[in-house]
Amino acid sequence: MRVAITGGHGFLGWHTACRLRALHGTRAVRLGRAEMASAEVLGQALADVDVVLHVAGVNRADSDAEVEQGNVRLAETLAAALKAQGRPLHVVYANSVQAQLDNPYGRGKAAAAAILSETVQAIGGRFADLLLPNLFGEHGRPGYNSFVATFAHEVVAGRTPQVTGDREIELLHAQDAAAALIAAVGQDRPAEVVPGEPVLISSVLAAFEEMRANYSTRGEIPDLGTAMMRNLFNTYRAAAFPEMWPLSPQVHSDDRGDLFETVRAGGGTGMAFMSTTRPGQKRGEHYHLHKVERFFVVKGEAEIQLRRLLHDDVVTFRLSGDKPSFVDMPALWVHNIRNVGDTELVTMFWADQLLDPDNPDQLPETIDPPR
Structure with a gap:
């Protein structure tokens, strides 16, 4: 199986490429901004590919319009490149649960799904549209990928972020998201929600502050009895590495x-x-x-x-x-x-x-x- 990952150098793209390498022996073609700049360049990159995991997206920009249209443009570029191949390709789309909401990001992700679904069907491929909740994990960008990444880096740096509007957020570790994307290859799965785990925002901060007090000072390992705590701990460890060692x-x-x-x-x-x-x-x-x-x-x-x-x-x-x-x-x-x-x-x-x-x-x- 020859796999390409759009956004392959980003947070979820890197986790997905790592998982393909580790568990499937697959070296993914990792596509970044240079390859996504035009359909012609992207088409050349897809010449020897069977599967595209479309992970690239825009979730931060100077305006709401840029967020919405940025996701649409990425889908249009990929759609044109797929049509140029003249053969069936399978596509798995890392969509967002916000595609069900009426906001700029959600509208852009939903429109992108419609464009890709129609294109993949036209070329005879399979299209899986996976709606992912909030992602977190090792090497997320603070202030960009998730509040979890922001909290981890702030706490490691000795600061205490403030929680406003505390509530439960559904979280999914990036490796679990990558596993879902890989498992969907070659299947038609329209608008399927990948469930996460509801976690109170303040409890994430409390866990990280406990890690700072005990782990960063004397290396004490917290209770790793749940997958969520282990994943939060690994997220904290990534933020603290290598400076604390x-x-x-x-x-x-x-x-x-x-x-x-x-x-x-x-x-x-x-x-x-x-x-x-x-x-x-x-x-x-x-x-x-x-x-x-x-x-x-x-x-x-x-x-x-x-x-x-x-x-x-x-x-x-x-x-x-x-x-x-x-x-x-x-x-x-x-x-x-x-x-x-x-x-x-x-x-x-x-x-x-x-x-x-x-x-x-x-x-x-x-x-x-x-x-």
Whole structure:
């Protein structure tokens, strides 16, 4: 299956491309503003594609008219490019539940759905129109993608955002939205609502403030007993990375030696394990979709490298057992740990879930990005 994602470098586009890569072995063609600038350029980009996931959209602009017409123009450009292919293509549209409302964004998204539905039907393809609620997740843009992203960045920065008009908002994690888009490929699904979970706005803020008080200061893991809390925690961790790392716990010393905590968790299931690594050897070279994982260097000299999936820049930390320290691995970041000293490296690892050999949430990938 050859898949293209419009808006492929944006928030949902990146999450969808990551999920295709991780679980389906598919390297999506990620289309951005340059490809969406004209039907001719977009048509060339779709020449070898079977499926288009239309994620690109306009939800912020200088005027209401730009928001409404911007979504219509994107659909018109895609429709013209699809017609130029002269063959059936399947399209899945990341629409919004606001398409059911009479506001500029909703009208624009609804009009775009009508344009794409008619076009895909005319070329003999399948069209799925998925209405998504408010999305959140790792690496959302504050002030743009969702209030969750804004709250996370504000709280990490030490500020306290204000809640006005507190109410329940239906939230859907970006990976769950991506899963719905992928599952709809090749199906006709008109105006289907993808359900989220109602969450009180103030409860999101309260969760993040608790994370700042306990996690950002001493690395305490909150209770991850629900998928929503785990997803909020991963959102917070993405906003805090890499600035908060590494952390060093308080060391209690006496004539017997040193004592320090490696993991304090608020609840849920987890597992801890140790490793020794010979000089020059490394471990890891994988990433996780959801798993929370901690690397704690107890003895020796270590270098930890991390790279955000589908990006090139590498973040590097140097840790030493002379000052026991730890770094938590963000979701959707490739990571490894290497012994850069002359003696044995002793590392303690902790994960928030017991290892399931049939579904380990551990996807192999090297730090050096594949070309």
